[in-house]
Structures are given as structure tokens and as C-alpha cells.
Amino acid sequence: MKRDQSNQLYAVAQQYMPGGVNSPVRAFRSVIGQPIFMASGDGAYLTDEDGNQYIDYCCSWGPLILGHRPPEVIQAIEKTLQTGTSFGAPTKLENELAQLVVDHHHHIDMIRFVSSGTEAVMSALRLARGYTNKNKVIKFEGCYHGHVDSMLVKAGSGLVTFGTSSSAGVPEPFAAETIVVPLNDIEAVEAAFQTYKDDIAAVIIEPIPANNGLLIQSKLFLEKLRVLCTAYNALLIFDEVISGFRVHFEGATHIYDVVADIYTFGKIIGGGMPVGAYAASKAIMEQVAPLGPVYQAGTLSGNPVAMAAGIAQLTACLQDNFYEELNEKTQYLVESLNEYIEYKDYSVRLFHIGSIFWINFSKDHHVNSADKINSGGMEYFKQFHNFLLENGVYLGPSGYEVGFISRAHTKAIIDTTIEKMKQGFDFVFKV
């Protein structure tokens, strides 16, 4: 494929923005070639600046559950634009989106809108600390919670030690407030609670970890986290920035039937516009300013255009069989490919939950913690990714990233994808 326009744009971008991008993974450092500059999206397709078309499985990293430019979302945005872009005062659209979420989620009474997932997590952690009057937070290796200082942390050297920062610019004392433990390891969580028992404000987890592969946890593990949090008066935070409204309207909490104390949302809730949110019971949310002592604010929070997009998108998600159809399509993609892979005895396997899928270059059927990911498989992923790009299929540019299926991915589009992916596996394993 010709990529002259993309390459020229990338050369300019690098002069003006660090790495030529506004979010590092977009720089294609984990795959072959240079970032592709996109010109437009339509349904399941992306078109780049050179006119090449791709079936898109990145879906803007998850928000586009209806695909690109869904008519109801675009109409809602256009209608709202006629009234203005921002007022810095309450609008009825905020009420509407708040009601839509709260009325269809059994475990929250109140919500606060922010502008990104990172902001949602940062605010939820502050709220948990303010509510419990404690400081430390337990997080899991392999879960990503945005670029919040205290979440850019890796495990310390001992079994249960505080974390050390994983980014320059995060002071060690901030990192020391976070305890990092492995996923799927309830003993490690128990040990952390026993060591720091009076000072753990919260346990934060992606209940469906989908930022470092798709590390599906057992219901039992999540249930035990719930029990431990209750026993030690710590809050359980489900970071549902990816899984919220994706695997079900009520996200992972519905799938596993485990209830968190605070939920964080992002991505789908904004219909492709920048929206995040955190939500909890009335007792917890009443701690937030102006009702309570936990400060949190935002100039563009609850932005009317973004609210309108979110309302239109979430309304579509509430239609009958919406999630069933997405799940069926994803299952069809994953099972068709796994059958082929097994027949060919290739060292790769696809995993999925709801409409999230992950391609892992290993034969392992149970990859549920970060240390089980075969990093050697990433070399195969690079070849596979490049093959698919050249054949009109766009995956997120890293083997640690998951893929997403949207309403716009028809069975015919998925059939085409299956054929191309089969060819991709043949290419990678040189048959």
C-alpha cells in the first residue's frame, strides 16, 4: 500500500509533537512501519490520508461500540452544536446522561462526569482516600488505569512492598502509596492487607483486565477481593473504563455479579467524545464537592456536545439484543480462527469476553496474569500486524492491545477478516 501522505504528515508531526503523537502507543513503536494518519471513518472502516481502507478493530481504543459515525450519534452532536459548544453552567443534557446511567446500573446512585478515564480514576482514588481517611491503594500488575501519578507504578522488590515509579516525574513517595500485586493471586492481596491493614483506602482493578493482553479473572478471585475489602473497610474500585457498557450495560459487575464501591467509566460513555465518569452510592458520592470535602472540578466537565453523543450511544446500547449480537459476532470470529489454528497446530490463540478479543502468540489456554504472557510472541505479532495492514485490516499497534467489535461489523465483514487473519497466520508461520 502507498503511504506517502501518512509518511509526510508523520515527518511534520515529529517536529511539533513529541514522537509525532499525542498518545505514545500511536507512534507504532511496537510494530513495523510508521503511524498511519487517518482521514475518515465509516461504520467498520477507516480510510487513511492516502485513500487506503481498513476494517477497523481498534475502534478508537474502545469507545466506538456503534462503529464510526453512527447516524444517531452524529445527529445528536449536530443538533447540540446548533445551541453552542460549552456553557460552564449546568445543562439538561447532563441530567439526561446521568439518569440514563444511574437508572440502568443497579449499584450506583450518583455520578460525576469528567473528561477522560484518567481523570475518572484520579478522582475515584481521591474520593476513596477521602471517604476512608486512609492512604494506600492496592493495584494489580498488568492493569492500566490511565496516567495518574500513583498508578504509574511497578511492584517493589519484596513480596509485599510498596511500589516504585514506572515513569520519570513520579516522585517515589507518591509511588510508595501504591502496593502492586499480581492478578489472580488472592494470597498476595491478603498479605498486603495484613501488612498495611489500617491504611488501605482501596483496591483498584480492571475487573476485565484488557490493557496488557486480555487477562480474564475468575469470578472467585473477584468475589474474594470483595470480601477482603469489606473485612478491612477498604473500598473496591472497578475501573470499567473499557469494560463498562462494553460487555454489558452494567459492565463486568453484571458478568461476574460482584459489586464494587466505586466505578470508573470512560470511552463508550462519551460516544466518541472526551467523557469520563465516576459513580458510587449516595453515601460515597456525597463526599464530593460541593456537598463534601473531596475536591474535584472541571471546566469542560459535562460538556453538552459530549453529553449528547453519550446519550445517543448509550441509548443504542440499551436496545434489545444489542450485547447478545455483539457477543455472537465476536465469538464467531474467535472460534472460527481458533479452529483453524488448532487444525494447523499454530502457536497462537484468540481469547474473548463480550466484544473484546485478544490475539496471543502462544498455545497457553489460561493466560490470567501478566507474567504468563509470552513476550517472545510479540515478534510474531509484529509480522501479523504488518500483514493485516497491507491487507486492509487495522489492529491496535501492539500485541498487548485487545481488539473491539462494533455494531457496524457485519457477519460479511467478519468473514472477510477471518480469511485475512487465516492468511496472516499462514504468513507468520510460513506455511
Ligand code: PLP
Ligand atoms: N482505565 C482504563 C481501564 C483504561 O483502559 C484507560 C485507557 O485506556 C484509562 C483508565 C485511561 O483513560 P483515558 O485514556 O481516557 O485517560
